[in-house]
Amino acid sequence: APAVITSFIILIAAIMVLFGVTLVDIANVAKKGYTRTRERQRQIHERRTERREERRREREESEEFERLGNRSQDEDYPDYTVSEPRLTRRSSDRIDIPLDKPGKKPRAKDAAEIAEEQQDQDIINIIRNANSGVVPDEELSASDVARRISDKKRSHKMSAGAKQPDPGTAEDEALDEYNTEDTFDLKGETRRVGAEVKQNQKAEQTQYVYPPTKLLEPAVDSESESAYMEMQNNATKLVETLNSFGVKANIVDICRGPSVTRYELQPAPGVKISKITNLSDDIALNLAANGVRIEAPIPGKAAVGIEVPNKVTSMVTLRELVETDEFRNHKSKLNCVLGRDISGEIITTDLAKMPHLLIAGTTGSGKSVCVNALLMSILFKATPDEVKLLLVDPKMVEFSKYKGIPHLLVPVVSDAKKAAGALNWAVSEMLQRYRVFSEYDCKGIDSFNELVDKNLAYIEEQKQKPDYDPEAEEQPCLEINGLKVPTEHMCRIVIAIDELADLMMAAPSEVEESICRLAQMARAAGMHLILATQRPTVNVITGLIKANIPSRIALKVSSQIDSRTILDTGGAEKLIGRGDLLYAPVGAPKPIRVQCCFTRDEEIDRVTAFLKKSHTAEYNKEIEDKIRKIAAEELNGSKGKDSGVTPGNAPEVDSMMEDAIKFVIESGQASTSMLQRRLKVGYARAGRMIDDMEQMGIVGPHQGSKPREVLITYNDWLERNNMLGSPEPDGEGEDTATDEDDPW
Incomplete structure (x- = not known):
């Protein structure tokens, strides 16, 4: 038996050494179990105590009710309750005396009953004096008072078509004629009270209710023991890989993010940073990672960051x-959540400070998810009176879930030409x-809204004064430069373009012209752009657009x-x-790597359904008509300009232009000599066709001896040609613009 016990103890010790378990760990586990048991017993004891206290309160309440009921049965009510005979109720002008049985003496009255009867008699005397006009000492019976009041009612002659007065209020009307000392306009007061009630009801209906966060999916903690093992193994392999290439470095910190972990290395003295950056492919090979990004050096730190994708990712x-408090407590109504950085910190963006944002990435990189996160943040932060949205969705599927929400300025714009009209309207609104x-000496939307707040405070202060007349024509209001200050705040406008x-x-x-003008000047006017595209090429993101939009987000792209x-x-x-992005805010020295938060379609449906249920969309019909009109004018006026064909020069279009365009796009470059050899034409004719292609936006400008760059594909040219060459409907442009069946 001792040998068996000894063997068992040795086996347990070997297992503990193998798995790294110590007696301290066993004690901690036992302590946690004991703590959980004690906590469970404490909760059970508290629940039992609460139930006992509740039962005690119920007993006390029932005893109190029984005591009150017994006391009410013992009390005597001589005017209303007598065993026998049955009494009649006291009227307003007569006191009934109960008829007792023969030989039964009436109960003696106490001082309180005598005082009450005297008060009733005084009221009767007041009524007599008011209706008869005689001195108080004159003796009149209650029947005389009733008869005189009835005569006064019959003395009123009714005009033809008049309604019969309400019997319940006729007596009050008769008495009001004699009460001339304290009179007031009852109908006017009724109208004013009714107007206030309607106004309060309207205010309650239009009050914005923020969507609750329970409509969104809760966070899921995906951290596990394998994640820590992964970091330990990668750190060991990383140091060994650098040592094998003769680079001495030590790991000083490890920052694990949702999808990427950054290993911060401190090189030994005399080691160049370029040696580490040149080993990115070798590091990715040894770590078996899908791409490694090296940040050398890390801003604000004396270290080099090597970012390795996580095998075990966590969703944001x-x-x-x-x-979080970072989002809730922010004062700006355009504060939006973006995601978490490599160290797990929350990254928020303020569109008011950006003031515009460019988002670009390939298909499937998370571009639309990023835009949805920004728009959903606005719905949770701002009311429709504070922020309005102008959504442009040429693909007709990305922003369709936001149709009908109260934040929309107009319905979601899906037509490309109407989108150009919407941008043109935004310029005119700016x-x-x-x-x-300029009229009110304000520098921007913030100072204008502050002026409106001052005006509202001044109006409320004037209303509190005793000489205030609410029905006066000239109501109190601040004036600047001879103009009355408005009482409505100016809302901010966010223009989001998906493609x-x-x-x-x-x-x-x-x-391009509208976007550049908005990007240059719309910040102070409270108008902000969110531009998203999946084709980050120079003919889409032109130099003018990129120069005027300092804040940018880059998702996964195909090339450097x-x-x-x-x-x-x-x-x-x-x-x-999958939402991994580089965020370059205005003024930042280097982009920040962020894992964008993921928003499911079901979450968007629940939030928008909540908003549609509590509030209805109120589109601005005037803005819709302006956008349609501008779109029609742009379509009629710029058709020839975009295609390179105008009514005046239509006969001058070369008959071989279509073949020349097809050849240039297929070859990927353009030059006059190439067209000469291919089409067998002269130098002057080929040069004119190249110039026409440059005006159409098909080829780039002249680059010396190099061939011109081709900017579009042949499919793009066909789509553009079909769109611009579609037949126009009959009628003037204004009729087309105001068509009710015109889809957005």
Whole structure:
């Protein structure tokens, strides 16, 4: 037996050594179990105590009710309750005396009953004096008082068509004629009270109810023991890989994010950073990672960051970000959640400070998810009176879930030409706002809204004064430069475009001009742009657009050239996709790597359904008509301009232009000599066709001896040609613009 016990103890000790379990761990587990048991017993004891206390309160309440009932049965009510005979109720002008049985003496009255009877008699005397006009000492019976009141009622002659007075109020009307000392306009007071009630009901109906966060999916904790083992193994392999290439470095910190882990290395003295950056492919090979991004150095740290994708990823949900204090306590109504960075910190963006945002990435990289996160943040942060949305969706599927929400300024715009009209209207609205700011000496929308707040406070202060007349024609109001200050705040407008490339293909000149003007001047007017595209090429993100939109987000792209087009630096081609992005806010020295929060379609449906149920969309019909009219004018006026054909020069279009365009697009480059050899034409004719292609936006400008760059594909040219060459409906442009059946 001792040998068996000894063997058993040795076996347990071996298992503990093998799995790294110590007596301290066993004691901690036992302590946790004991703590849980004690906590469960304490909760059971508290529940039992609460039930006993509740039963005690119920007994006390029932005893109190029984005591009150017994006391009410013992009390005597001589005017209303007598055993026998049955009494009649006391009227307003007569006191009934109970008829007792023969030989039964009436009960003696106490002082309280005598005082009450005296008060009733005084009231009767007042009524007699008011209706008869005699001195109080004159003796009149109650029947005389009733007869005189009836005579006074019959003395009123009714005109033809008049309604019979209400019997319940006729006596009050007769008495009001004699009560001349304290009179008031009852009908006027009734109307005023009714107006206030209706106004309060309307205010309650229009009050915005923020959607609850329970409509969103809760966060899921996916951290596990394998994640820590993964970090330990990668750190060991990383140091061994660098040592094998003669690079001495130590790991000083490890920051694990939702999808990427950053290993911070501190190189030994004398080691160049370029040696580490040149080993990115070798590090990815040894770690078996899908791409490694090296940040050298890390801003604010004396270390080099090596970012390795996680094999065990964790999802970032919108709910866990919306419920944080960083989002709730922010004063700006355009504060939006974006995601978490590599260290797990929450990243929020303020559109009011950006002031515009460019989002680009390949298909499936998470571009639409990022835009949805920004729009959903606005719905949880701002009311429809504070922020209005103008959504442009050429694909007709991305923003369809937001149809009918109260934040929309107009229905979702899906037509490319109407989108150009919407941007043109935004430019005119921006100029109109600046004219208003100039009239009231305001620098921007914030100062204008502060002026409105001062005016509202001044009006409320004047209403509290005793000499205030609510029916006066001139109501109190602040004035600046001889103009009355408005009482309504000016809302901010967010213009979100899901696919900029399609708009640039349909109307490149109008769209680029409107976007550039808005990007340059719309910040102070409270208008902000969110541009998204899946084709980050130079003909979509032009130099003018990129220069006027300083804040940018780059998702997964296919090449370093596309990354430089978006961010002016590489790195986006090494992202892993699925919401992994580089965020370059205005003024930041380097982009920040962020895992964007994921928003499911079901979450968007629940939130928008809640808003549609509690509030109805109130579209601005005037703005809709303006956009339709501008779109029709742009379509009629710029058709020839976009296609290179105008009514005046239509006969001058070369008959071989279609063949020349097809050849240039297929070859991928354009030059005059190429067209000469291919089409067998002269130099002057080929040069004219090249110039026409440049005006159409098919080829780029002249680059010396190099061939011209081709900007579009042949399918793009066919789509553009079909769109611009579609037949126009009969009638004037205004009739087309105001067509009610025109889809958005």
